[in-house]
Amino acid sequence: MTFELYKLSDSATGGAEHQFSDWMAALAQIAMVSFGAIYRFVANENRGDAEGNNGIIQTALASTSFTVSFFIYVGITWAILEPIFTEKCPPSDPRSTCEITATIPQRDMLAVYVFTLVWLGYPIVSLTSLCFSGFSSNNRGYNMGQRTSFYKDIAYGFLDIVSKAGLAFYAAYRSRWFV
């Protein structure tokens, strides 16, 4: 998806340079998910054991891995959006800023904003589900409520539909403008 969003961003700006390349962003995304996996599967979202206890190391690992993952997310998002947000010009254009005024680049710009910023929902859902189960009075590690799990399914499903199916539909719909 990072490659697609870079492509759409380039289409909107006419090829303005990003902070770092799409390959770097894709690699950073692997790191971001890996740190998220450490938070979820190694530190168990800072949930307690079967007795409801958790230690300092677990808390430190959970908070560190989540924070690192979130900062990588911010970096990737900024790398995708920065040329659009700052109205950066393509390398061949000598002007300092280039406002996006044409119809198709404007649509691409809006799409990049929507499909990139919707990713913010994933850490929000993760933290919200933690508030329902992990930080509750009964902080046992296995105490995942069915309602919490159900709402997680709905929330992640909605985010996946918007970010993946939405982006795919936009990519297909966009082809009509280039016939």
Add this chain to the structure above:
Amino acid sequence: MVSFKNLDFRVDARRSAPVGALSDNMPHTLLKPHINYWDVIPVSWRSSVVRVVFMKLAATGILCALVSGYSDNNDVSWCCTLAAAVNFIACTHYGIVWAIRAQALPSAFSHLLLGRTNTGNVIPVGPQQPESASSRATETEQPENIAPPVTVPLIANSDNGDRTKALLYAQENAVDSLRFSDWLVT
């Protein structure tokens, strides 16, 4: 206005007919317990949410694959190819999540399913039914031709014996691992 929070979704096996309240007349409450495994949220609801996402991803993935194949524009074709690949990978993961939520895993994983014993056999529900799904899952009475369930606790250091909660926790871990696998690839 009916408050969703106050609805009691648990099956009352002693009740033989609906009495008119909304929670008694929902489709899943009219099913017999041995074909209707759930505790708080019905299995049919859980699987239908995932099924909708699966189908949405599949539909847009197929659309993108077709556009990619028929487009003469390289940029359009590249974007659509990437989108189709992303959606098909997500579909594969969601297909497995769907199987987990529908409690319909292959036999090798059936010990993780609600309504099964630790050995994967279907928990028989006879005339003397327990009152709730939780107690139904801990039932130890077995017909002679089915091996008795292993009675070790499913949660380490736990003696509360809540088998349904343990199974849901195992399923939640499996679903989250599939989500992370999907995010890692796409």
